[in-house]
Amino acid sequence: MPYTPHTEDDIRQMLDFLGYDSVDKLFKDIPAKARFKKERLLQPGISELEVMTLMKELSAKNKTVDDYVCFMGGGAYDRFIPAAVDHILSRPEFYTAYTPYQPEVSQGTLQHIYEFQTMIARIYGMEVANASMYDGASALAEAAIMALHTTKRKKLLISSTVNPYWIRVVESYLYGFDTEIVMIDEKGGETDYEDLAGKLDDRTAAVLLQYPNALGIVEELQKVRDRITDAKTLFIVMADPVASVFIKKPGDCGADIVVGEGQQLGIPLSFGGPYLGLFTFREKFIRQAPGRIIGMTKDRNGKRGFVMTYQTREQHIRREKATSNICTNQGLMTVAAAVYLSLMGKAGLREVAEQSHKKAYYLYRQLTALPGIEASYPDKPFVNEFSVTVKGDAGALKAYLKKKHFLAGILLEHQYPGKKNELLIAVTEKRTRDEMDAFVRECASFLKEGGKK
Amino acid sequence: MERLIFEYSEPGRRAVGLPRCDEQMESDPRLNRYVDNRLTPLPEVSEQDVMRHYVSLSTLNYHVDKGMYPLGSCTMKYNPKVNETAARLEGFSHVHPYSADEDIQGLLALMFDLEKELKVITGMDKFTFQPSAGAQGELAGIKIFRKYFDLKGEKRTKIIVPDSAHGTNPATSAMAGFDVITIPSNRQGGVDLSALEEAMTEEVAGLMLTNPNTLGLFDKNILKIAAIVHEKGGLLYYDGANLNACMGLSRPGDMGFDIVHLNLHKTFSTPHGGGGPGSGPIGVKEHLKAFLPVPVVEKKGRRYYLDYSLEKSIGKLHGFFGNIGVVVKAYVYVKKLGTLGLREASRMACLNANYLQKKLRKKYHLEYDRLCKHEFVLSGAKFKKYGVRTLDIAKRMLDYGVHAPTVYFPLIVDEALMIEPTETESKQTLDRFVDIMTAIAEEARKNPDLLHEAPLTTPVSRLDEAAAVKEPDLVYKGDL
Numbered sequence: 065m066p067y068t069p070h071t072e073d074d075i076r077q078m079l080d081f082l083g084y085d086s087v088d089k090l091f092k093d094i095p096a097k098a099r100f101k102k103e104r105l106l107q108p109g110i111s112e113l114e115v116m117t118l119m120k121e122l123s124a125k126n127k128t129v130d131d132y133v134c135f136m137g138g139g140a141y142d143r144f145i146p147a148a149v150d151h152i153l154s155r156p157e158f159y160t161a162y163t164p165y166q167p168e169v170s171q172g173t174l175q176h177i178y179e180f181q182t183m184i185a186r187i188y189g190m191e192v193a194n195a196s197m198y199d200g201a202s203a204l205a206e207a208a209i210m211a212l213h214t215t216k217r218k219k220l221l222i223s224s225t226v227n228p229y230w231i232r233v234v235e236s237y238l239y240g241f242d243t244e245i246v247m248i249d250e251k252g253g254e255t256d257y258e259d260l261a262g263k264l265d266d267r268t269a270a271v272l273l274q275y276p277n278a279l280g281i282v283e284e285l286q287k288v289r290d291r292i293t294d295a296k297t298l299f300i301v302m303a304d305p306v307a308s309v310f311i312k313k314p315g316d317c318g319a320d321i322v323v324g325e326g327q328q329l330g331i332p333l334s335f336g337g338p339y340l341g342l343f344t345f346r347e348k349f350i351r352q353a354p355g356r357i358i359g360m361t362k363d364r365n366g367k368r369g370f371v372m373t374y375q376t377r378e379q380h381i382r383r384e385k386a387t388s389n390i391c392t393n394q395g396l397m398t399v400a401a402a403v404y405l406s407l408m409g410k411a412g413l414r415e416v417a418e419q420s421h422k423k424a425y426y427l428y429r430q431l432t433a434l435p436g437i438e439a440s441y442p443d444k445p446f447v448n449e450f451s452v453t454v455k456g457d458a459g460a461l462k463a464y465l466k467k468k469h470f471l472a473g474i475l476l477e478h479q480y481p482g483k484k485n486e487l488l489i490a491v492t493e494k495r496t497r498d499e500m501d502a503f504v505r506e507c508a509s510f511l512k513e514g515g516k517k
Numbered sequence: 518m519e520r521l522i523f524e525y526s527e528p529g530r531r532a533v534g535l536p537r538c539d540e541q542m543e544s545d546p547r548l549n550r551y552v553d554n555r556l557t558p559l560p561e562v563s564e565q566d567v568m569r570h571y572v573s574l575s576t577l578n579y580h581v582d583k584g585m586y587p588l589g590s591c592t593m594k595y596n597p598k599v600n601e602t603a604a605r606l607e608g609f610s611h612v613h614p615y616s617a618d619e620d621i622q623g624l625l626a627l628m629f630d631l632e633k634e635l636k637v638i639t640g641m642d643k644f645t646f647q648p649s650a651g652a653q654g655e656l657a658g659i660k661i662f663r664k665y666f667d668l669k670g671e672k673r674t675k676i677i678v679p680d681s682a683h684g685t686n687p688a689t690s691a692m693a694g695f696d697v698i699t700i701p702s703n704r705q706g707g708v709d710l711s712a713l714e715e716a717m718t719e720e721v722a723g724l725m726l727t728n729p730n731t732l733g734l735f736d737k738n739i740l741k742i743a744a745i746v747h748e749k750g751g752l753l754y755y756d757g758a759n760l761n762a763c764m765g766l767s768r769p770g771d772m773g774f775d776i777v778h779l780n781l782h783k784t785f786s787t788p789h790g791g792g793g794p795g796s797g798p799i800g801v802k803e804h805l806k807a808f809l810p811v812p813v814v815e816k817k818g819r820r821y822y823l824d825y826s827l828e829k830s831i832g833k834l835h836g837f838f839g840n841i842g843v844v845v846k847a848y849v850y851v852k853k854l855g856t857l858g859l860r861e862a863s864r865m866a867c868l869n870a871n872y873l874q875k876k877l878r879k880k881y882h883l884e885y886d887r888l889c890k891h892e893f894v895l896s897g898a899k900f901k902k903y904g905v906r907t908l909d910i911a912k913r914m915l916d917y918g919v920h921a922p923t924v925y926f927p928l929i930v931d932e933a934l935m936i937e938p939t940e941t942e943s944k945q946t947l948d949r950f951v952d953i954m955t956a957i958a959e960e961a962r963k964n965p966d967l968l969h970e971a972p973l974t975t976p977v978s979r980l981d982e983a984a985a986v987k988e989p990d991l992v993y994k995g996d997l
Contacts, residue, residue, distance in 0.1 A: 067941070068940045068941060069941065069942070069943040074944040075868065077944065082872060087864045087868055090867050090868060091763075092888070094735050094767050097740055098771055099766065100766055106857045108858070109853050112853060115849055119845075119849060121623070122609075122623035122626060123609055123623055124623065125626065127612070127616065128611035129611050129613050134613065138615055139836060142613065146564075148532075148564055152568070155572070155575045157575030157578045158571075158575055158580075159790050160581040161579065161791040162789045163791065165921075168975040169577075169915050170577075171578070172574035173578055173791040175519065176574055182523070186557055186992075192992065198650065199837075201833070201836035233832070233834060239660050239663060239831060240694035241694050309557040334609065334841055335612040335838065336614030336835070337614075337841050338840040339836070347991075356792070357991060359990055360985070362980070362981055363979060364978045367518060367978070371985050379685050379688035381684070382688070383684050384691040388692070389652045389685050390650075391651065391652045391685050392650040393792055394649070394793045395790045395791040395794070396790030396794060397790075399790075405559055406559075406562055406566075407564060409560055410559045411561070412531060412532070413557065413559060414557070419538045421544060423542060425544065443547070445545055445548040446545070446548075471616075474615055497539045
């Protein structure tokens with residue numbers, strides 16, 4: 065199908081100029097054995113009309129969160145996205161631009177990232193943010209590497225209450241390094257602070273925590289901070305950016321590096337990506353930080369402008385001595401996040417967080433009032449995600465609810481083999497009382513039948 | 518200059534409201550002591566403020582839909598609009614990553630089919646879409662190097678990278694704990710075989726290479742290179758940044774590579790987004806399948822599923838499955854062009870590059886004067902005597918309404934200008950580009966100060982990068 069603009073006449077003229085009689089001759093320097101000769105394996109394309117038909121068919125074979133009532137979270141949340149976000153993302157000035165290596169013709173992207181950095185740093189109560197990482201999990205991994213470099217130590221303490229999939233990413237990133245990863249126990253749904261205290265020593269590069277944690281519980285960041293007595297050990301928190309405008313900010317609780325998954329900030333679920341890795345830190349660590357950082361400066365006429373700065377940390381300059389190999393990051397997703405944050409604004413984002421909490425607490429109370437369902441961690445506070453323990457087969461309950469068009473949540477057993485029949489339920493501002501009441505009714509109905517449905 | 522969004526802010530202004538929350542719903546009293554009663558200082562603006570702000574900012578950007586982007590190694594080809602429309606279908610964009618396999622059969626079928634097409638194009642045996650960009654694909658590949666030798670019980674501590682390689686190659690090697698050996702290029706711009714033979718010992722895990730290389734030259738010795746590396750038990754990694762030169766013409770799998778990464782945001786027409794999101798799937802040969810990050814997509818009967826069972830897997834590099842929204846766009850491109858169309862894209866990309874190379878080689882300087890593939894590297898060194906540097910030439914190009922090429926890279930060419938026109942520029946556009954480059958060469962001789970002052974027509978003139986480091990201003994500090 066037409067993609068290249070060349071007419072036959074163009075091609076002939078260009079070949080004449082080059083002194084060749086066919087385009088094939090341009091490839092005569094490829095040795096015969098390295099040439100691809102299985103012509104029969106190559107297929108022609110189809111028209112745009114046919115492509116869209118195919119794509120609609122494939123799309124229709126997937127179930128969306130709108131086909132259900134979604135209580136599924138675990139790091140990806142079904143939140144409201146104002147229409148203006150996609151209108152701005154659809155501007156080719158943003159989405160077809162390259163990385164801003166030529167700042168004179170990239171001020172739109174550069175200024176926008178400066179604003180993005182500001183908003184993310186403010187959400188976490190931190191001093192500096194970078195221009196993004198691939199996703200929350202890789203941001204956490206890069207934070208761990210940054211701590212190892214900064215402290216020149218080799219031991220990491222990771223709480224068992226960090227999402228196990230994300231821990232797996234950290235482990236994969238660190239594979240090949242001489243690093244000792246020590247897990248901190250979980251106790252009653254939160255980090256076992258005494259176990260942490262026992263495992264901290266003067267070889268510890270960093271302590272890694274999630275806030276609220278993978279079970280939805282709000283960790284006591286201050287207790288962790290207080291236990292880190294060695295001045296060199298860094299405190300890394302992977303924090304929910306929406307919760308962080310409602311509960312105490314990790315930056316205010318003494319975190320040195322705060323990272324997060326930014327999907328909730330105006331980015332569609334898209335089967336897990338593209339999402340957005342948020343990465344913030346104390347300014348004193350800037351030379352060890354990974355990724356691009358944008359700074360404000362002036363042009364030759366004294367006019368305000370923005371540039372990529374501290375580039376001597378990066379791979380295109382430092383090569384094997386770079387702080388990270390990251391090059392392309394999640395540029396356009398930072399536009400989504402900054403537009404979302406501007407639209408929701410100071411009061412709006414707080415309302416998103418508070419409403420989600422109140423709705424989650426409402427559902428929590430209704431569900432745990434049912435005989436057959438109890439709170440997994442009854443004395444622990446959560447923001448908008450909580451775990452309940454089903455007396456009986458939680459998997460069967462989940463399957464039953466799916467037939468009734470509810471995505472009931474995540475069976476924690478998949479990630480925590482010891483957590484049998486625990487269901488992790490997330491509630492966002494999108495859920496209504498009617499939906500939650502219907503969900504509770506269906507749970508009650510299932511349990512009344514003794515889980516035999 | 519456009520104001521900062523923070524400078525639009527007025528206390529009490531709102532852009533978006535939420536449905537009213539049921540009065541009976543209250544906060545959990547257990548949470549009280551964790552609540553921060555202060556509001557986070559974010560902007561307070563109207564929707565119209567936001568639109569005007571971002572539309573104003575957008576006008577300050579150069580982009581593919583505005584004009585030519587001859588950025589070497591970046592493959593800034595046109596991004597078809599149907600890609601965008603298709604990726605926004607709700608069956609792709611509104612799917613939760615923890616969905617059950619039965620609810621994502623369309624997505625899995627798409628990934629499976631795209632993998633099939635990529636296998637044809639690359640000659641590899643199995644793919645994962647998990648890496649989010651080329652550099653993360655490299656990371657996946659190099660972790661596989663590491664695990665492969667660990668499981669074999671071989672202690673290999675080094676990786677060889679040519680001096681013409683992308684900066685991500687050595688940076689990635691370091692991220693898997695390897696020491697980097699840099700080997701020089703030969704006089705044809707390819708890998709120096711004797712240097713490779715000398716460096717390739719049993720302490721070396723392998724070689725990272727792109728072919729054609731960053732000079733845009735196809736390395737004729739590629740099969741010998743592969744043999745040297747394999748003879749010593751090493752692995753060969755293909756940096757796919759330059760695949761746009763040889764789709765359907767020469768496959769990394771047939772050249773002897775064991776692992777390849779592709780840049781869907783270069784070769785497969787998905788947009789760069791001002792620096793991402795990209796997608797950097799990697800493909801491996803049969804003997805490395807079990808090392809891929811999990812999960813991979815498999816098919817049993819008519820049912821597709823996510824397979825987590827790879828016993829030697831390096832683990833996970835992404836919280837979920839990668840930048841799938843980008844993968845969807847690349848799929849649309851591949852289906853629309855077909856693999857035959859992909860070959861045609863590479864043929865026209867190389868025709869364009871050779872045409873420009875021959876038109877410009879006398880006006881500038883061409884260090885490696887031979888048939889190129891999809892890109893070529895000029896040198897601006899001959900203008901040094903007028904006090905003009907490559908940077909000045911690049912900045913002057915902005916005044917003429919084209920984006921600058923990749924400059925000062927690869928490092929082996931003095932005052933390098935690396936030009937990749939891509940297949941989507943017409944002969945007429947290329948001719949205008951030649952006129953511009955000719956005019957600039959003329960200006961460099963006659964009016965070097967004009968180039969020193971350039972750019973003169975852009976929203977800002979040259980920026981003080983040193984001041985940005987000396988007095989860092991990385992976030993807005995005003996009150997809101």
